[in-house]
Amino acid sequence: MEEKYYGIGSSSNVEEYLKPGPDLEYLSRPCSMSEFQYLDKTVVYWELDKDSGTVCQDFIYENGIPLISERLKEFFDGFGIDNLFYKKVILQKKDTGLEEPYYLALPPRINCLDFEKSEIDEVLNAADEIVIQGDKVGRYDIFKLAGVTNTEIIVTGKLASALEEHKFVGMHIYPID
Numbered sequence: 001m002e003e004k005y006y007g008i009g010s011s012s013n014v015e016e017y018l019k020p021g022p023d024l025e026y027l028s029r030p031c032s033m034s035e036f037q038y039l040d041k042t043v044v045y046w047e048l049d050k051d052s053g054t055v056c057q058d059f060i061y062e063n064g065i066p067l068i069s070e071r072l073k074e075f076f077d078g079f080g081i082d083n084l085f086y087k088k089v090i091l092q093k094k095d096t097g098l099e100e101p102y103y104l105a106l107p108p109r110i111n112c113l114d115f116e117k118s119e120i121d122e123v124l125n126a127a128d129e130i131v132i133q134g135d136k137v138g139r140y141d142i143f144k145l146a147g148v149t150n151t152e153i154i155v156t157g158k159l160a161s162a163l164e165e166h167k168f169v170g171m172h173i174y175p176i177d
Contacts (some may be wrong), residue, residue: 003134004157009172010061016053017170018091020046020062032064032151034109034144036085043088056100057170064151067102072168083140109146112136125149130176
């Protein structure tokens with residue numbers, strides 16, 4: 001049976017969730033394009049938006065920067081996910097003293113998009129309809145697409161099912177093909 005693939009996104013429409021402020025936008029391009037060479041492992045402190053809530057969701061995907069909670073990182077480690085670049089990020093709200101540890105969890109881009117069967121916007125170089133060649137995914141359960149500007153984080157059906165079972169807060173899982 002052919003593998004199904006899913007995208008993961010964050011549920012950002014809930015007012016109570018943490019909302020990072022704009023001060024780390026310099027990470028947006030390296031994260032969006034999986035350009036690991038521009039990132040280091042130094043811990044960073046990221047001030048939350050002044051209108052941020054206080055509920056600590058497990059998954060935040062803001063400006064192309066994927067952040068996961070310690071709970072989700074432990075799940076990934078237990079699942080055998082070993083292809084992510086991690087950088088510790090402390091989300092904080094100085095006026096309330098809130099400090100929550102998260103991890104930037106950046107998947108690599110891999111060449112698995114079937115360009116002949118996918119629908120590609122030639123102006124934006126973005127895949128509007130994604131068809132993945134499963135034989136090129138290899139052992140990765142989480143990744144991004146190489147060769148296009150898409151920023152979706154893609155997971156295998158096996159990982160998507162396990163994530164749904166654990167009911168991680170703030171994570172939205174949707175089919176991509």
